[in-house]
Amino acid sequence: MGSGGAPVVNRLTFDDDLFLRSERVLGIPVTNQSVWRFDRALDPAELDELARRLSAGRLGRRVVRGAFPGARARWVPSETVPPVAVRSEPVESVLSWADAEAAKPLDPVRGPGWRLACAPTEAGGSVLSLVVSHVVGDGGVHVNAVVEAVRGISAGRPPETPVRWWDDVRDAAGQIRRAGRGVLRAVRAPKGSPLxxxxxxxxxxxxxxxxxxxxxxxxxxxxxxxxxxxxxxxxxxxxxxxxxxxxxxxxxxxxxxxxxxxxxxxxxxxxxxxxxxxxxxxxxxxxxxxxxxxxxxxxxxxxxxxxxxxxxxxxxxxARLLEPxxxxxxxxxxxxxxxxxxxxxxxxxxxxxxxxxxxxxxxxxxxxxxxxxxxxxxxxxxxxxxxxxxxxxxxxxxxxxxxxxxxxxxxxxxxxxxxxxxxxxxxxxxxxxxxxxxxx
Known part of the structure; x- marks a missing residue:
C-alpha cells in the first residue's frame, strides 16, 4: 500500500482490462491526446529529453498476460523510448495533423504505449502532440506523467518484480473469491436509476x-x-x-x-x-x-x-460490484x-x-x-x-x-x-x- 492507503498496483484493474479488451477483442482502440499550441519553435533536443523522462516515469509500462487462467495481466517496465516524430514542413491544419497522429497505432503489450510528435505551423509557431493508449493511462496519468517529467521525477513506473507461476495461481484464486463476493453483494444492492x-x-x-x-x-x-x-x-x-x-x-x-x-x-x-x-x-x-x-x-x-x-x-x-x-x-x-x-x-x-x-x-x-x-x-x-x-x-x-x-x-x-x-x-x-x- 502507498501512503494514504492508495494501492500500488502491479496487476491490471478492471478499467485497464476493459480498454485492453476493447482494443484486442473488438478492434476499437481508445487513446488520450493532448495538443499544445506555441507561438514559437520548439527545440528538438528538449523534446528528446522530455521523451526520455516520460519513458522513465509512469508511461514506461507495458502489459504481460497472466500464465494461469483467471489471473489478471500485470504491468512490467517498458524499456522502449519512442523517438519524437518531428515534422519539418509546416502543417496547414493543426487538427488534421492531430487526427493523423492520434490514428497511428500504439501497442500497450509490446510497447510503446505512447507517442510524442511536433510540427511547425504556418504562423511561425509550433504544435506538440502526446498520444497515450487508454490502457496505459487515463487523463490523470496523462497530466501527472508530463508534470513529473518536467520536474525530473521518475514516478509511477511499475516495479521489476519477478512473478512465478504460483503468483498467478494465487491471483486467480483471489479474483474468483472477489467475483463471488461481488455477485452476492450485487444481488442485495439497491436497484434502479437515481434519475x-x-x-x-x-x-x-x-x-x-x-x-x-x-x-x-x-x-x-x-x-x-x-x-x-x-x-x-x-x-x-x-x-x-x-x-x-x-x-x-x-x-x-x-x-x-x-x-x-x-x-x-x-x-x-x-x-x-x-x-x-x-x-x-x-x-x-x-x-x-x-x-x-x-x-x-x-x-x-x-x-x-x-x-x-x-x-x-x-x-x-x-455494475461496480460485478467488475471482478x-x-x-x-x-x-x-x-x-x-x-x-x-x-x-x-x-x-x-x-x-x-x-x-x-x-x-x-x-x-x-x-x-x-x-x-x-x-x-x-x-x-x-x-x-x-x-x-x-x-x-x-x-x-x-x-x-x-x-x-x-x-x-x-x-x-x-x-x-x-x-x-x-x-x-x-x-x-x-x-x-x-x-x-x-x-x-
Missing amino acids: PPGTQTSRTREPVGDDTPALPPFAVLDCDAEAWDAAAAARGGSANTLFIAVLTEILLASGRVSPDAPIKVSLPVSTRGEQDDRSNATTGVSLAVTPADGRVTDLAAIRAASKQAFAAAADETP LVQLLPDAVVARTAKNSPVPLCLCSNLGELPREFAAPTGFPATSVMMRSLTGGTSPALLRARGGGLTAWLTRTGGTLTLAMLALDPDHVPDTRTLHTHTENTLATWNIPNRAWEKP
Whole structure:
C-alpha cells in the first residue's frame, strides 16, 4: 500500500482490462491526446529529453498476460523510448495533423504505449502532440506523467518484480473469491436509476448506414475565461456547471434531445489518491438537467445536482460490484456484452486548471492546450448503433478555457460545420467571446 492507503498496483484493474479488451477483442482502440499550441519553435533536443523522462516515469509500462487462467495481466517496465516524430514542413491544419497522429497505432503489450510528435505551423509557431493508449493511462496519468517529467521525477513506473507461476495461481484464486463476493453483494444492492422518470438518455439499436471508418465531427474553441466565469456567476453557477449547460444547449439546438424532458449528463470523476500508480482511476456519475423554455440557465440547480451526484460517487452499484466477475469472463462473452453498451448522451469532462508544468512541457508556456479521448474504428453506422450525442473536454490555461467537442450523432450533427454553428450560437447567448482553432 502507498501512503494514504492508495494501492500500488502491479496487476491490471478492471478499467485497464476493459480498454485492453476493447482494443484486442473488438478492434476499437481508445487513446488520450493532448495538443499544445506555441507561438514559437520548439527545440528538438528538449523534446528528446522530455521523451526520455516520460519513458522513465509512469508511461514506461507495458502489459504481460497472466500464465494461469483467471489471473489478471500485470504491468512490467517498458524499456522502449519512442523517438519524437518531428515534422519539418509546416502543417496547414493543426487538427488534421492531430487526427493523423492520434490514428497511428500504439501497442500497450509490446510497447510503446505512447507517442510524442511536433510540427511547425504556418504562423511561425509550433504544435506538440502526446498520444497515450487508454490502457496505459487515463487523463490523470496523462497530466501527472508530463508534470513529473518536467520536474525530473521518475514516478509511477511499475516495479521489476519477478512473478512465478504460483503468483498467478494465487491471483486467480483471489479474483474468483472477489467475483463471488461481488455477485452476492450485487444481488442485495439497491436497484434502479437515481434519475427522474422520463429522463432522456442514449439507447442502442441495430447499425444503420455507412460502416466505413470515419472520424466524427470535432471542434476546438478557445474561450475567454473571465467572461466564462462571469456568465457562470451571474446565474448562480461555476465554470463546471456552465460547461454542462453549454453542452446540453448544443444538444437541444441540434434537435438530438427534446426540451420537454430532463436530459442525462455524465461526468467523469477521478478516484486517484496520492502516490496512486493505477493506470486508470476514474469512475462516473450522472445527473439530470431540466431545460426551461428551450434553454438551460438555472446553474444553481445544476450545481446542487452535481454535488449530490459527486457525493454518491463512492456508492457501490451492482455494475461496480460485478467488475471482478466481468474481468474473469472469456473474451467472446465480453465482446457480446460490449456490443449492447451505449455511449453517453452528454459527457462533460472538465479537466480544470492545468498545472503550470503541464502547460509548459519544455519550459515555455503554451498559448492553449486541448485534451481529448479518441475511439478508433468508428463509423456512422457504429455511432448510430451506440446512440451517443456529444462528448466534450474543458481545460483552463491562464486566461483561456479550451473547449474540445466530439459529435457522436451523425443524423443530428452530420459535420463539423454544423457542430461549429451550434456551439458558436450557444456561446453567443452566454456572451462568451471565443476563437475557433480552425473554421470548417
